[in-house]
Amino acid sequence: MISTKPMIKLSVFFATFMVSIASVYAEETVVRLVPHQETVLSAAMEGRIITLPFKEGEAFKKGDLLLGFDCIYEKSQLEKAQAVSKAANKKHQVVAGLKKFKTTTDLEIELAALEAAKAKADEKMMIATVRKCSLHAPFDGKVSTLDVQPHQFATPGTKLMRIIDDTALNVEFFASSHLTPYLNVGQEFTLHIVETGTQHQSRIIRLGADIDPVSHSIKVVATIIGEKQGLMAGMSGQISLLKAKP
Known part of the structure; x- marks a missing residue:
């Protein structure tokens, strides 16, 4: 006599499976x-583009120069600010050194210190400006689209490229x-x-x-x-x- 139990179990399994299939789509x-x-790079300064080494589709490494502005004027202003800062700092040292000879006052020393601090701040401001002259890759990647060309003049906010x-x-x-x-x-x-x-x-x-x-x-x-x-x-x-x- 053939047992019907295996057939019953198979039927139950099949029925359960069909219900599961029918319940989802x-x-x-x-x-x-x-x-x-991905990111879109925009100009942070006003200037003429002189360096654009990568074309659309080309790969670059993190830190590579992607774009450079003509910054002769800005760099000369930085050199001037550095010279002024150096002179102001030297003046402060000299004035402060005269205190032991009692040939200067505390006010003169304080004013010289403030002058040196102001000159240093101007120097830092120009350093920040010159840093805007070049854009470097923030990660390894490729140039997706270029929105500018060499010798083009850009203003702050101008869309430069998508990487x-x-x-x-x-x-x-x-x-x-x-x-x-x-x-x-x-x-x-x-x-x-x-x-x-x-x-x-x-x-x-x-x-x-x-x-x-x-x-x-x-x-x-x-x-x-x-x-x-x-x-x-x-x-x-x-x-x-x-x-x-x-």
């Missing part, structure tokens, strides 16, 4: 790849607010890249702090696990997020 979500770091650090790529997307209960940091999903046709395993690393009241969505940031060859910032893709059926 996949919601397609569009995503994009973004650089690990990105694409040594690592993040996945960003906005998920519907009703998916919030099903999103967790550390959760993994499969990413389908449109441009390459490849699939990549990804993991959620950060969720938005709140839900946008207009779009009723929450920002999600993920990172790609494993091979990233051939991927570029700006590429788009699709993912499937599972959600329980209402």
Whole structure:
């Protein structure tokens, strides 16, 4: 006689599995790849651009010169401020040294000290100005867009260039607010890249702090696990997020 218990257990398992499948569905979500770091560099001073060593798409290292202004006048003003500061400091030392001979007063010593302090402040101000003459890379990366050309005159606030650090790529997307209960940091999903046709395993690393009241969505940031060859910032893709059926 054949036992029916195994068949009953199999039927129960199959029924449970079908109920589980029927209770969830996949919601397609569009995503994009973004650089690990990016920033727009703007002019902090007024001047003519004389150095622009990197073109769009070219890579640079942290600390490399990205742009330089013609600062002959500013540098000469710095040299003048340094000379004035040195002279004022020397004068203060001499006046203070005369006190032991009782040929100067405390007021004269104090005024000389204030004069030296003012000259030093002017020197520091010019040092800060000259530092604005050149822009150095804050991180390893590439030039994404150039908004100026050599010999162009820029004013404070002029957009100069956009730079990105694409040594690592993040996945960003906005998920519907009703998916919030099903999103967790550390959760993994499969990413389908449109441009390459490849699939990549990804993991959620950060969720938005709140839900946008207009779009009723929450920002999600993920990172790609494993091979990233051939991927570029700006590429788009699709993912499937599972959600329980209402």
